[in-house]
Amino acid sequence: MIHEIILTTLSAEGQVHIAPFGIRWRGDQVLIAPFRPSQTLDNLLATRHAVINYTDDVRVFAGSLTGHADWPLRHAEQVQGRILASALSHQELELVEVKEDTTRPELYFRVVHEATHAPFRGFNRAQAAVIELAVLISRLHMLPLEKILSEYAYLKIAIDKTAGERELQAWQWLTDKLQNYQAEISGDNQA
Numbered sequence: 001m002i003h004e005i006i007l008t009t010l011s012a013e014g015q016v017h018i019a020p021f022g023i024r025w026r027g028d029q030v031l032i033a034p035f036r037p038s039q040t041l042d043n044l045l046a047t048r049h050a051v052i053n054y055t056d057d058v059r060v061f062a063g064s065l066t067g068h069a070d071w072p073l074r075h076a077e078q079v080q081g082r083i084l085a086s087a088l089s090h091q092e093l094e095l096v097e098v099k100e101d102t103t104r105p106e107l108y109f110r111v112v113h114e115a116t117h118a119p120f121r122g123f124n125r126a127q128a129a130v131i132e133l134a135v136l137i138s139r140l141h142m143l144p145l146e147k148i149l150s151e152y153a154y155l156k157i158a159i160d161k162t163a164g165e166r167e168l169q170a171w172q173w174l175t176d177k178l179q180n181y182q183a184e185i186s187g188d189n190q191a
């Protein structure tokens with residue numbers, strides 16, 4: 001089972017980095033597997049700490065792929081790190097093991113602190129649709145355009161029926177990115 005979360009890390013110089021990741025649990029350890037190259041991977045290896053943010057603000061997922069990353073943060077409690085203000089809950093992590101791999105190393109963490117900040121209010125189909133589109137957009141150059149466009153059309157039904165303001169904003173950012181990509185590749189084909 002994979003859970004989609006927002007990972008916040010710090011570089012060796014203390015610069016904050018915010019990125020969506022799929023995490024898996026291995027007993028009481030968390031497994032995070034970043035594809036190389038990755039700023040997150042560099043930060044994790046340099047500082048050995050991170051924060052998992054469980055948030056239903058899907059703008060953070062869409063924003064990290066579209067240049068909107070200026071989200072309110074506060075200091076983590078027991079590690080050098082930052083917590084998203086929108087996190088419903090968070091976990092502070094320490095790196096315990098690295099399984100090296102040239103494409104996708106596996107990093108195992110232990111939870112050193114966790115806290116809950118706000119209640120879970122139920123599933124929202126538009127939030128799930130934004131996450132699905134974000135995954136597709138993060139793989140734009142690897143997937144056939146027809147597949148992306150047909151999934152986009154299906155996911156948009158949930159947006160039209162169930163989105164709130166945050167979901168509409170996130171969807172728009174991803175839509176703009178998809179349209180820019182389409183313009184770029186049609187320009188390439190004409191050249």
Ligand SMILES: Cc1cc2nc3c(=O)[nH]c(=O)nc-3n(C[C@H](O)[C@H](O)[C@H](O)COP(=O)(O)O)c2cc1C
Pocket residue numbers: 004018019020021022023033034035036037038039040041061131134135138
């Ligand atoms: C929902 C979601 C889940 C993702 N999960 C992963 C993941 O498990 N591993 C990974 O390498 N990238 C994943 N990505 C893509 C990264 O977030 C994205 O490439 C990110 O920029 C990582 O590179 P960076 O560390 O240089 O920022 C995911 C993207 C989304 C939208």
